[in-house]
Amino acid sequence: MKLLSSICKSIFASAFAVSALTVSALAEYPEKPVTMIIPLGAGGSHDLNARVISSILPSYLGQPVIVKLMPGASGQTGTAAAANAAADGYTILFTHNFIDQLQQHVSKLPYDPNEDFVTVARTNYAAPSVIVKKDSEFSDIDSILGYAKENPGKLRFGHSGNWGAFMVPGAMLFSKAGARPTLVPHKGGGPALQALLAGDVDVSMAFNSVIDSQAENVKPLVSVSPNTTIEGVPTTDEAGIPDVGEMGIMHRVVLAPAGVPEEALAKLRTAFAEMQEDKTYKRMLGKLGENTEFMDGEAYDAVRLKQSEEYGNLVRNLASN
């Protein structure tokens, strides 16, 4: 049974790793394919990013990369599986910062994210913007925050799911400003956008590619980002809301179980860094509307500790009311 499943997986994986079939015969890491666990479901943006990575990375790693989707319990199932896997460099985790650093504050986990994992690389990030309908009475972020402050619970903020890529930055933004909207979850960004267009909710969030394609229907008010992503739209820092820009963006990160051999970690980090220069990689991610803003593992490990603290504060702040 296990054999069958791994055969099937290898077939799928190898279909995109043809270039990697020239396996190096050296008896050093990696000697066999590397499994990349994604704690999210098929068809999401992480899955799509991973398909690109798993088709390019093998040429830099010298072994195929097998994508293993393990969704469930807000990403905890896959993360726990990676934490329990042998720390030999043959299992890595492709996750994002909200699963990685926020879940520990809202749930009892069988692992400790900062003790049990080290960062291999941050492959890229996605910065969302606050959006309203084109004909909305709100014309800038201050008017929304003002309204939400004066009418607690009146403003309806539609997001893409609890503790996800829109809820966290949204909640951070409002709670830093001392405002309390009603948070309405949706099953993904699509339904949340539809709710905004239908007028079910007053405000929502979206990534740039969506904002571009919906330019006639929505207007962005502020970008949750450390630097300008849409011309003419202020960032949170420029709008006078500190820290959200750095903490509220979604980082796509590759982690390895702690205790992974030095040489394996070094090899993985190098392979990911080298992949950044690959033209096909850049082109494919560009087609998906993703950036390739790489950050190396050591630098990102420092960001993680800060995230842990900030998200802890956010959860406590939300829970205190």
Added chain:
Amino acid sequence: MLQELFEGLLLILRFDTLLMTGVGLVLGILVGSLPGFTTVMAMAVLLPISFFLDPLVGIPFLVGVYKGGIYGGSIPAILVGIPGTGASVATTFDGPALAKKGKSRKALDMALYASVFGDATSSILTIFLIGPIALIAMRIGPPELAVVLALSMAIIATTASGSLAKGMVMLAFGMFLSLVGQDPIGAVNRFTFDIFAVQAGIDLLPMLIGLFAIPEILLAVESRISAAAKVNKPEGDPLSWQELKRSRRTILRSTFLGGAIGAIPGVGQVVAAFMGYAAAQKAAPNPETFGKGDLDGIAAPEAANNAVNGPTMVPLLTLGIPGDNITAILLGAFVAQGLRPGPQLFADQGPIVYALLGSMVIACLLLLVLGWIMIPVFARVVAIPRAYLVPLTLIFAVAGTYVYRSNPMDLVFLVVFGLFGYGARKLKFDVTPLVMGFILAPPLEYAIGQTLLLSQGDMFNYIVNERPVTLALLALIPVLLFFVFRNHLFAGAKGRPGAKPGARNVPTKGG
């Protein structure tokens, strides 16, 4: 519009488009017919291939995988009684019974024709009614969805076989099981007893395979003593024109039902299949044959669940909003090609949009041809001697459950549901209401939770003042329920008459 439609069709009538659509269909059928591999998974894996193809080749290729996958689910449902997806559960009511009668070829043919007709008709209707469907989709929010789902549940519940009380118990149990895991609105753990492996909740696929495949295997092992059980039924003759003609009303009815359900975002194929089955049974002159191997019982759910496909594309094409994972992957394929679905694309590149809608119809027609070629091969499955088929089914059941999301806990659920299903058979409980409650309760709960948040604590005024569509739907409930329960009131509650619980799917002697 007609001119744009015509231009669009010309764009896709080329050899490479047709070839890749065919390749996609074959891949889709193979993946769909293996339990555990989902259509979404296959599309996500194959998406990068489409990046390197011309948009008018790459996207029809994915459409092929999609259509093939949805159709493929009916094959194991008919041949071995394992529904690969929720959408093919209703197909297991009559499919295996037909296979046991030596009519598996007819059942597979019927599933193909009904699927293709439902899909093609709904795609064509979608092309002409794209504006109105888009308007409906925008009017449906959480409160409307909640009403539609509750209503569907009530109607489908009337089709359960056996005693009403037993059906209700199973329905409630299924609804309860769906609560296990993380609460989708509040993100709080429920009924997990602090066991980490249970936090992810119970997934539909291990449950389906457990409830349907394992009891079948156990019963087959049990009937081993009967020497006659070793003899296999051949796959039988193909479906005759007469038989197809006899089901034409059922296929038409299911197609329109499925199309209407598809226009309401968030309801989906599972509900459509059950509704199609329920409606066919209510309209049939001989409802007692349903569940015992009636060809109408294949035609009804298969036409209905495929007819959902056309209208679900509308929010994606008109607004650029994907409603589910499949449309999200298609959106990825569009965006990667520099095409951004939405009003702008329609205005600027109308022919391309129509070309893609047209490719859905062409994929259906190709499916018909490919199905013709592949069905005789699949139908041979029933000719495999029992001694090999039963262990093979077990291997596929277990492997499929694990492959699905590589979670060992799912295997535990598989075994538990298998034993539960076996016990339920023996005690004459129908497991269908359990599956139904399990599938329908989460979206219903989610929609009600969203409605509560949106209404900000004042549900009554919110619905009366802001949701006229919800009010209209609520007013419809008594009328619809009267029609549905009329037969029950005047003819005595029969449910799926004749389909004695436990009788369905049980290997008969000599079969």
